[in-house]
Amino acid sequence: MLTYFTLQMAFRALRHHVLRSLLTLLGIVIGIMGIITMSAVGKGAQQKAREQWLAYGTKSLTLSRGNWMAQNKKPAKELQLADLEMIREQCPMICYMTPEFQVYNRDISYGNDECKADINGINQEGLLIEERTFLTGEMFSVDHCLRKENVVILPQEFSERFFKNKNPLNETILINKTPFMVIGVLAPKKHKWKWDGLRP
Numbered sequence: 454m455l456t457y458f459t460l461q462m463a464f465r466a467l468r469h470h471v472l473r474s475l476l477t478l479l480g481i482v483i484g485i486m487g488i489i490t491m492s493a494v495g496k497g498a499q500q501k502a503r504e505q506w507l508a509y510g511t512k513s514l515t516l517s518r519g520n521w522m523a524q525n526k527k528p529a530k531e532l533q534l535a536d537l538e539m540i541r542e543q544c545p546m547i548c549y550m551t552p553e554f555q556v557y558n559r560d561i562s563y564g565n566d567e568c569k570a571d572i573n574g575i576n577q578e579g580l581l582i583e584e585r586t587f588l589t590g591e592m593f594s595v596d597h598c599l600r601k602e603n604v605v606i607l608p609q610e611f612s613e614r615f616f617k618n619k620n621p622l623n624e625t626i627l628i629n630k631t632p633f634m635v636i637g638v639l640a641p642k643k644h645k646w647k648w649d650g651l652r653p
Contacts, residue, residue: 515553516540551579563615563626570611572628580606583642588612590622590637597636605633612638 467474516532534552541550554574561570573579577593588609597604605626612621612635621635 549578586640603633606637
């Protein structure tokens, strides 16, 4: 009986204050929609970050010189190949390691076709870390790296742009007017990561 009278009083109050009731209801709806929207945005950002991490590899680690968190940033010494070998010796559980050198907005040309791209320099273990596969050709060899040969691996979109239906292997492209021989073409990666061009 008490519940009946309580509900009766509640509905009577709603009828006498229709505008206030509607505004209250509208506020509740807007609040719930805001929470749902923020939750969806957060999950979308989380998924995007997860895809970026998957693109790097779930068990990979990148080392950079210096301390990015320091307030007074002092010039840091560059990492050397000797540092790489020291890390390999002290951390025998590491499967693959590669130095990486990046240059940006370089001119690339083949015949009369020209464009600009970013270039990543790695060694023969670089794409093993990324678990990349090839449409054609092969990865850099140890000899390529030791002799510092001008060889390059192209992503699929660059191969299709420059060579159309032609076999790109052993063809020569120019990077900042320096000739490089194409030794491989990368297959597209499920999780997108920018590899515009690679050389040892």
